[in-house]
Amino acid sequence: MKAINKMLCLVDGEHYLPVTQQAIDTLNNLEHIDVAGAVFIGGTEKLRDDSEETYSQKLGVPVQFAEDKDIPYDIIVSMIRQYNIDTVMDLSDEPILDYPKRFKIACSVLNEGISYEGPDFKFEPVSQYDIMKKPSITILGTGKRIGKTAVSGFVSRLIDKNNYEPCVIAMGRGGPSEPEIVHGEELEITSKFLLEQSEKGIHAASDHWEDALMSRILTIGCRRCGGGMAGEVFLTNMKKGAKLANEVDSKLAIFEGSGAAIPPIKTDKKITLVGANQPIETVTGYFGPYRISLGDLIILTMCEEPMASKDKIAKIEEFIQEINPDAPIISTVFRPKPLEDISGKNVLFATTAPEGVKDKLVQYLEKNYKCKIIGTTSHLSNRPLLREDMKKYMDNADVMLSELKAAAVDVATKDAINAGLDVVYCDNIPIPINDTYPDLSKTIINLVNSAIDNFDNQI
Ligand SMILES: Nc1ncnc2c1ncn2[C@@H]1O[C@H](COP(=O)(O)OP(=O)(O)OP(=O)(O)O)[C@@H](O)[C@H]1O
Numbered sequence: 083m084k085a086i087n088k089m090l091c092l093v094d095g096e097h098y099l100p101v102t103q104q105a106i107d108t109l110n111n112l113e114h115i116d117v118a119g120a121v122f123i124g125g126t127e128k129l130r131d132d133s134e135e136t137y138s139q140k141l142g143v144p145v146q147f148a149e150d151k152d153i154p155y156d157i158i159v160s161m162i163r164q165y166n167i168d169t170v171m172d173l174s175d176e177p178i179l180d181y182p183k184r185f186k187i188a189c190s191v192l193n194e195g196i197s198y199e200g201p202d203f204k205f206e207p208v209s210q211y212d213i214m215k216k217p218s219i220t221i222l223g224t225g226k227r228i229g230k231t232a233v234s235g236f237v238s239r240l241i242d243k244n245n246y247e248p249c250v251i252a253m254g255r256g257g258p259s260e261p262e263i264v265h266g267e268e269l270e271i272t273s274k275f276l277l278e279q280s281e282k283g284i285h286a287a288s289d290h291w292e293d294a295l296m297s298r299i300l301t302i303g304c305r306r307c308g309g310g311m312a313g314e315v316f317l318t319n320m321k322k323g324a325k326l327a328n329e330v331d332s333k334l335a336i337f338e339g340s341g342a343a344i345p346p347i348k349t350d351k352k353i354t355l356v357g358a359n360q361p362i363e364t365v366t367g368y369f370g371p372y373r374i375s376l377g378d379l380i381i382l383t384m385c386e387e388p389m390a391s392k393d394k395i396a397k398i399e400e401f402i403q404e405i406n407p408d409a410p411i412i413s414t415v416f417r418p419k420p421l422e423d424i425s426g427k428n429v430l431f432a433t434t435a436p437e438g439v440k441d442k443l444v445q446y447l448e449k450n451y452k453c454k455i456i457g458t459t460s461h462l463s464n465r466p467l468l469r470e471d472m473k474k475y476m477d478n479a480d481v482m483l484s485e486l487k488a489a490a491v492d493v494a495t496k497d498a499i500n501a502g503l504d505v506v507y508c509d510n511i512p513i514p515i516n517d518t519y520p521d522l523s524k525t526i527i528n529l530v531n532s533a534i535d536n537f538d539n540q541i
């Protein structure tokens with residue numbers, strides 16, 4: 083049986099009161115809707131009386147007024163809680179609400195776990211299915227390639243080393259049709275093995291292969307198609323993957339988002355990744371604040387020039403602090419870490435990192451891994467350009483060093499093996515930009531411990 087939908091309406095004084103009243107009556111006349119209250123969010127053009135009492139009487143529902151000229155985001159949230167609201171219905175419009183204000187309302191409403199609707203839109207909080215029978219965490223992000231897999235690898239290795247026995251469940255747009263277990267803890271995942279997988283038609287650079295190779299733990303690969311503005315996916319088999327995660331030999335599950343899509347599984351704690359390289363409005367506007375508010379720990383990635391200036395990093399940190407004051411924030415950069423010894427070798431380095439940081443990464447590799455980088459390509463995700471770049475340098479290289487992403491297997495690994503090169507894969511390690519931030523490893527262990535406490539307290 084369908085439950086009654088308790089609504090909170092957003093109204094304004096730019097509408098003539100009888101018009102708003104008709105809209106509320108129309109909603110209330112529907113059997114499944116109960117308008118439990120209204121928030122007067124501003125506007126005086128057609129306002130004849132500005133008392134909460136008169137408005138409440140005329141509209142037939144409790145009304146609260148904005149106390150100042152800005153949109154009363156806090157009153158909307160407090161009324162949602164007070165009246166146990168299911169849906170916020172927007173009966174206002176320009177000029178009181180513009181797009182940025184509506185997104186801000188949407189983030190506040192979705193954060194309360196309810197829907198925000200207007201005449202031609204409906205936003206819903208991301209699905210969170212309650213499946214897990216062991217402690218779990220989520221790693222989600224505000225965009226594509228901002229380092230979820232890199233951080234997930236760092237987290238899994240760290241907690242594995244500390245005997246928490248994690249497994250990782252990843253979903254990707256190249257993931258398998260049935261959730262697939264990869265025993266990273268047992269399998270020897272070599273370049274030849276990955277190439278064999280790729281030749282069977284599998285996306286062998288998919289996130290769960292990367293996780294398994296980089297972290298040497300059990301991973302479960304899932305797929306997803308599409309991603310909504312607030313992080314919902316159109317299709318995924320991650321629910322099945324979560325059930326599998328309950329059964330496998332591990333004590334803690336790490337769910338990894340894909341792009342800006344959020345794993346649809348209810349977990350005990352969440353880490354939100356924010357890319358300092360992203361346009362600032364993607365972080366501070368649209369559904370960036372929603373994702374940031376979901377995090378119990380916020381890791382800012384790519385915090386260096388040319389992706390982000392000091393000023394931009396400070397602005398993002400300040401914004402995060404304002405909207406999610408309880409979550410620790412740690413600003414980081416990534417540095418490459420080859421999985422095998424490449425000292426003394428002539429290396430061709432393939433990455434998806436932007437051209438602008440290439441020189442920094444090359445210097446870092448040469449200094450820390452005593453190799454000679456004789457050529458690089460940042461075209462790992464563009465097969466024709468990658469092939470062209472590889473041809474230029476392959477004759478002089480001993481080793482193909484590549485991230486395990488995009489065309490790393492079907493092009494980089496394949497062509498390198500054919501040319502007689504050794505293939506070594508390369509991880510990306512998050513490193514805090516200075517020591518004013520909380521210690522990354524300790525903060526992650528604290529988060530994992532509180533996820534375990536949270537799980538234990540719910541049993
Ligand atoms: N110093 C750096 N500066 C900028 N980008 C870097 C740097 N080092 C590595 N990168 C890039 O950061 C990205 C991290 O990718 P990763 O797969 O971890 O992100 P993701 O958020 O999991 O991506 P997806 O959305 O595909 O799941 C890679 O493209 C990598 O090349």
Ligand SMILES: O=C(O)[C@@H](COP(=O)(O)O)OP(=O)(O)O
Binds near residue numbers: 254255288487
């Ligand atoms: O298909 C996958 O597993 C990932 C990784 O793809 P590549 O990095 O290998 O392209 O794609 P996602 O949908 O998360 O962007």
